[in-house]
Amino acid sequence: MSIEGRSIIITGGTSGIGEGCTRHFAELGAKVVTASIQREEGEALQDELRDAGHDVTFVYTDMTDEAQVAALVQRAVELHGRVDGACSNAGAWIEGTVEEFNDRAWDLVMGVNVRGNFLLAKHLVPVYREQGEGVLIITTSTAAYVGFPAHALYCASKSALVALIRCLTKDHAGYMRTVGLCPGTIDTPMLAKSAEGFDQPIDELYAEVAQKIPVKRLGQPEDVAKAAAFLLSDDAGFIAGSTVFLEGGTLALPPW
Numbered sequence: 026m027s028i029e030g031r032s033i034i035i036t037g038g039t040s041g042i043g044e045g046c047t048r049h050f051a052e053l054g055a056k057v058v059t060a061s062i063q064r065e066e067g068e069a070l071q072d073e074l075r076d077a078g079h080d081v082t083f084v085y086t087d088m089t090d091e092a093q094v095a096a097l098v099q100r101a102v103e104l105h106g107r108v109d110g111a112c113s114n115a116g117a118w119i120e121g122t123v124e125e126f127n128d129r130a131w132d133l134v135m136g137v138n139v140r141g142n143f144l145l146a147k148h149l150v151p152v153y154r155e156q157g158e159g160v161l162i163i164t165t166s167t168a169a170y171v172g173f174p175a176h177a178l179y180c181a182s183k184s185a186l187v188a189l190i191r192c193l194t195k196d197h198a199g200y201m202r203t204v205g206l207c208p209g210t211i212d213t214p215m216l217a218k219s220a221e222g223f224d225q226p227i228d229e230l231y232a233e234v235a236q237k238i239p240v241k242r243l244g245q246p247e248d249v250a251k252a253a254a255f256l257l258s259d260d261a262g263f264i265a266g267s268t269v270f271l272e273g274g275t276l277a278l279p280p281w
């Protein structure tokens with residue numbers, strides 16, 4: 026289950042799940058290119074991991090801007106000669122019902138969550154075709170399968186990815202292995218933001234939520250990072266076109 030020496034891109038790699046992936050892959054000896062719109066955090070993470078002897082490069086990339094996505098892939102090729110795998114993890118979250126959303130909300134959520142994944146795939150395909158191999162892991166969400174209250178836009182964006190994963194698998198069979206990674210409730214800044222709408226103190230709220238999850242705890246970014254490292258490795262070579270669930274059993278619960 027090794028990704029040692031592999032050239033790996035992570036988007037949204039400087040916070041939450043993506044930061045967990047950046048740290049874990051670096052510790053496993055991968056050559057990591059981590060990208061996001063958090064310049065300060067990205068540079069600090071790069072410096073910290075380089076000081077610890079790891080091969081990590083931060084590249085500022087807005088996933089909604091095609092030229093920047095193309096440049097990200099190009100930079101990884103220039104740095105490491107190839108790209109072995111990518112974790113397409115950058116995501117935007119917004120709460121509300123359809124009546125409350127305007128075009129800006131649509132463009133933000135669909136732009137990052139759907140178009141961002143689409144663009145990364147588009148610019149990885151020629152590299153993977155030329156190499157004859159490559160892995161793309163796309164972060165979905167339990168929101169793709171459950172109608173969370175006041176989450177129409179986010180849920181729709183994550184559902185779109187399930188179809189995208191299938192189509193990429195078919196269209197680029199033989200040289201690109203695409204897999205979905207579906208986290209449940211993971212303790213990250215995005216989750217903390219979603220908890221702001223509740224009256225309860227966050228610790229109390231998290232403890233209550235943890236009790237509802239069959240494994241009785243929230244997920245941590247490392248849980249997702251370990252699964253992602255496996256999916257990137259050759260040991261996962263027969264997993265393609267489907268989604269690996271990492272939700273502590275949440276989706277097994279009855280609806281009432």
Ligand SMILES: NC(=O)c1ccc[n+]([C@@H]2O[C@H](COP(=O)([O-])OP(=O)(O)OC[C@H]3O[C@@H](n4cnc5c(N)ncnc54)[C@H](O)[C@@H]3O)[C@@H](O)[C@H]2O)c1
Nearest residue numbers: 037039040041042061062087088115116166210211213215
């Ligand atoms: N935390 C959870 O409970 C949970 C559950 C299911 C799925 N997810 C998904 O996991 C992924 C990571 O979420 P997280 O919880 O770690 O959130 P987070 O807010 O901690 O991190 C999101 C990352 O995406 C980056 N990003 C946002 N917009 C971007 C853009 N335009 N271009 C490039 N990067 C951009 C941010 O800079 C940040 O690094 C997201 O796709 C999210 O939808 C999270």
